[in-house]
Amino acid sequence: MADARVPVWLDCDPGHDDTFAILLAAYHPAIRILGVSTVFGNAALEKTTLNASSILTAIGKAHEIPVYVGASQALYRPAMHAPTDIHGESGLDGTELLPKPLVPANTSVSAIGAAAAALKAEAPGTAWVVATGAFTNAAALFLAHPDLVGHVRGLSLMGGAIGGGFTRAVMGNVDGVPRIGNWTQFAEFNVLADPEAAAAIFGTKELAAKTTLIPLDVTHLVLTTQEVRDLLLYGPDGPKEGEGKTTLRIMLVELLMFFAKTYSDVFGITEGPPLHDPLAVAAVLTGAGDQHEIPFCDFDPSAGPDLPQRERYEVTVVTEGTYEDAQAGARTGQIIAKLLPPGEEGVRIPRNLDIPLFWKVLEECVSRADAANAATL
Numbered sequence: 001m002a003d004a005r006v007p008v009w010l011d012c013d014p015g016h017d018d019t020f021a022i023l024l025a026a027y028h029p030a031i032r033i034l035g036v037s038t039v040f041g042n043a044a045l046e047k048t049t050l051n052a053s054s055i056l057t058a059i060g061k062a063h064e065i066p067v068y069v070g071a072s073q074a075l076y077r078p079a080m081h082a083p084t085d086i087h088g089e090s091g092l093d094g095t096e097l098l099p100k101p102l103v104p105a106n107t108s109v110s111a112i113g114a115a116a117a118a119l120k121a122e123a124p125g126t127a128w129v130v131a132t133g134a135f136t137n138a139a140a141l142f143l144a145h146p147d148l149v150g151h152v153r154g155l156s157l158m159g160g161a162i163g164g165g166f167t168r169a170v171m172g173n174v175d176g177v178p179r180i181g182n183w184t185q186f187a188e189f190n191v192l193a194d195p196e197a198a199a200a201i202f203g204t205k206e207l208a209a210k211t212t213l214i215p216l217d218v219t220h221l222v223l224t225t226q227e228v229r230d231l232l233l234y235g236p237d238g239p240k241e242g243e244g245k246t247t248l249r250i251m252l253v254e255l256l257m258f259f260a261k262t263y264s265d266v267f268g269i270t271e272g273p274p275l276h277d278p279l280a281v282a283a284v285l286t287g288a289g290d291q292h293e294i295p296f297c298d299f300d301p302s303a304g305p306d307l308p309q310r311e312r313y314e315v316t317v318v319t320e321g322t323y324e325d326a327q328a329g330a331r332t333g334q335i336i337a338k339l340l341p342p343g344e345e346g347v348r349i350p351r352n353l354d355i356p357l358f359w360k361v362l363e364e365c366v367s368r369a370d371a372a373n374a375a376t377l
Contacts, residue, residue, distance in 0.1 A: 005032035006153075006284050007122045009115050011070065012277065013041030013133030014051035014092055016259040019252070020362065021132050021158075021277035022052070026061045027365035027372075030285060030292035034118040034127070037070040037111035040079045041133040041193055043091025045072040048133070051092045053101030058248060060372040062102040070111035071136040074194035080134075080323055082189060094258025097251035111137055116145045125153050128284040132158045132277035134190050139197035142207055154210045158280040159190035159198070160315075160335040161216040167351050169220035170269060181216070182267070184326045184333065186318075188216050192326055192333030195319045202315040202335075202347060209345035212283045213315065215335075219276040220269075222355055224256050228272065231363050232256070246370050282358060283350070294358050296350035312346035313337040 010025050010033060012018040025033045036056070038049040049069050056062045073079035082091075092098060106114070115137075119127050129152060131138040138157070142149055161171070163180035171179055181187040191198045202208050230238070233245055233253045256273065263273040282294045299309050314337070321332035340346045 003032060005030055006288065007032050007034050007119075007127040008281070008284055009034045009037070009119060009127065009129050010281070011037045011039060011111075011115075011129065011131040011133065011137045012052065013039050013043070013048040014055055015042040015048065015133070015277065016092060016094070016255050016273075017275050017277040018042070018052075018132050019055050019092070019255060020275055021130070021281050022055050023059050023369060024278045024281045024362060024365050025130070026056070026059060026065060027368040028281075028285070028292070028361065030288050031281070033065055034122075035066050035068060035114055037068045037115055037137055038105070039070045039133040039137050040072050040081065041190065042082045044079070044081060045069065047091045049105050050101065051090065053103060053105055054092075054098045057099045057102045058097075058251060059369040066114070067103075067105040068109065068111035068114045069105050069107055071134075071140065074134065074136055075139060075196050075200075077194065077196070077323070080193045092255065095251050095254035097247055097254065112141050112144055115141055116148060119148055119152060124151050127152050128154045128156055130156045130280050130284060132190075132280050134193035135159065135197040135201060136194045139194070139200045142204065143200060149204065149207045149210070152210065154212060154284065155201070155207065156212045156214070156280045156283045157190075157201070158214045158219065158277050159188050160213055161186075161188045162335070162337055162349065163217070166215075167217040167221060169217050171216060171220055181334070185329070186331045187326055187333030188335075191317060191335055192323070195317050195333045198335070199317040199319050202317060208315065208347050212280075212286075212348040212350070214276070214279045214283060215349060216274070216276070218350055218352065219274045219279055221352060222275050222279060222358065223269070224260065224272040224275050226272065228359055229253050229256055231359060232366055235367065236360075236363060246373075248370055248373060249366060252366065278362065279353065279358070282353070282361070294361060295354045297352040298348060298350055300351060310342075311349070312340045312344060313349050314340055315347045315349075
């Protein structure tokens with residue numbers, strides 16, 4: 001019998017929120033993860049690669065899911081790394097429970113070569129590429145293998161910020177200045193880290209028509225509140241007498257607590273940190289059916305019933321300026337989304353999703369990881 005699960009190649013820069021993207025991709029019953037590639041971003045490449053291998057060890061998938069080493073810097077720019085006041089020195093600070101990797105990253109083949117081979121081995125129109133860090137590896141993959149543009153089903157990206165009331169999300173502020181982005185007033189980190197890579201993706205019409213973009217406007221709707229942290233720590237039934245919290249659940253919540261403090265200190269978002277990256281994984285389930293799909297809203301629900309229930313966008317990226325210019329106020333790395341006429345193909349940018357269902361599904365994946373770890377003890 002053919003495997004009906006969605007094949008996914010995950011490119012990431014772990015990263016607290018990447019931890020949950022990996023977990024969701026590894027344990028969702030409708031997803032089959034082909035491999036993980038790493039990229040610079042939340043920390044230097046050596047650290048994000050180590051973190052990816054450590055996460056897979058923690059969730060019991062070290063021997064099943066290979067890790068490959070990707071780009072250490074942008075296509076045409078030097079590397080830009082997140083400040084340590086967001087993810088810490090390691091890129092994944094906040095817990096002592098993250099294990100040493102059981103299996104190191106595979107260095108026998110490049111990340112681009114491994115991803116291309118894995119994707120081409122899948123039936124046409126079935127596989128997704130998900131990128132939750134800088135878009136460097138994703139852009140390089142399709143530039144080096146343009147035949148993959150027509151072969152894959154989709155590309156799901158976490159990145160960018162729209163602003164202008166695109167959603168009801170609170171974006172936060174720094175030094176009293178409201179922002180659209182999380183790195184500068186206008187730019188989100190993943191896009192600013194390699195704006196030319198983002199421009200290459202959005203500027204390729206066929207690829208743009210297969211691309212889902214999950215911006216901060218959506219991820220900031222999905223806040224890891226105390227209630228959510230309790231759900232992930234104890235499960236849906238809450239703490240029970242005689243049952244302890246598992247090591248994995250404690251580790252995950254410790255990571256979230258660290259992330260919560262940094263988001264409160266830096267951005268003034270006190271309800272809990274947004275869990276950006278797993279939403280890009282969840283987006284590949286669109287069309288998977290009622291049993292597995294986490295519904296995303298592809299239209300403005302406040303605009304009235306007469307508008308078409310499907311929005312697509314032409315997306316451009318401001319590439320002019322250096323990283324230093326961006327810090328000084330330039331719009332480098334800002335994305336601009338222009339709504340296309342009904343029926344035209346373009347980038348999908350959801351405005352909302354079923355948030356309670358997302359948390360329910362994520363907790364179920366934690367439970368499966370717990371069970372898998374218990375079975376190996």
